[in-house]
Each structure stands twice: as structure tokens, then as C-alpha cells.
Amino acid sequence: MANTPQSKKRARQNDARFQVNKMRRSRIRTFLRKVEEAITSGDQAAAIAALRAAQPELMRGVTKGVVHKNTAARKMSRLSARVKAIG
Incomplete structure (x- = not known):
């Protein structure tokens, strides 16, 4: 206990930072889920649009320190390969 x-x-600051990061992570996951749903539906145009919308969100997470750079790069690479394979 403090x-x-x-x-x-510091405990108050940590709680506030945790809430902000939690919202950012949730937002990133939402964008990634939209890409996944577009891929499973088989609609390449929708998947490409969702991927283009997800990329800046994921990279913003890297900038803000919520996601590691290599993790974001790996996710983008795998998603883009799956989107490309639809067509």
C-alpha cells in the first residue's frame, strides 16, 4: 500500500495510465477483429479497407507504447498475407 x-x-498516475492504455488496446483489437471478420466473409475489398483502417491504429499503439513494434509488424504482415490470399 502506498x-x-x-x-x-504514482499509484494514481499508474491507474490513469492503465485506463488509457486499456482503451487503446481495446480499440486496436476492435480494428483487428473487423479485418478478421472481413477475411472470414471472403470479401477482399472489405478486408483491404479494414486492413487500411487498422494499420494506423496499430502503429499508433506502437508510438504510445501499448504494443511492441515487432508485434505490430508481425500482425500486419500476417493479416496482409491473409487478405492477399483471398483473391
Whole structure:
């Protein structure tokens, strides 16, 4: 448990940062899920559009420190390969 004023403030800051990061992760997952749904439906045009919308969100997660750079690159690579394979 936080005792000093500084540790209490850090605990508050950590909680606030956790909430922001949680929302960012959720938003990224939503965009990725839309790509997955478009791939499973077999509609390449919709999948390409969803992938183009998901890429900036994923890269923004990298910039904000929510997702590791290599993880984002791996996800984009695998998704784009699956979208390309539809046609």
C-alpha cells in the first residue's frame, strides 16, 4: 500500500495510465477483429479497407507504447498475407 505522498500520486498516475492504455488496446483489437471478420466473409475489398483502417491504429499503439513494434509488424504482415490470399 502506498504510504508517502509521492507513492500515492504514482499509484494514481499508474491507474490513469492503465485506463488509457486499456482503451487503446481495446480499440486496436476492435480494428483487428473487423479485418478478421472481413477475411472470414471472403470479401477482399472489405478486408483491404479494414486492413487500411487498422494499420494506423496499430502503429499508433506502437508510438504510445501499448504494443511492441515487432508485434505490430508481425500482425500486419500476417493479416496482409491473409487478405492477399483471398483473391
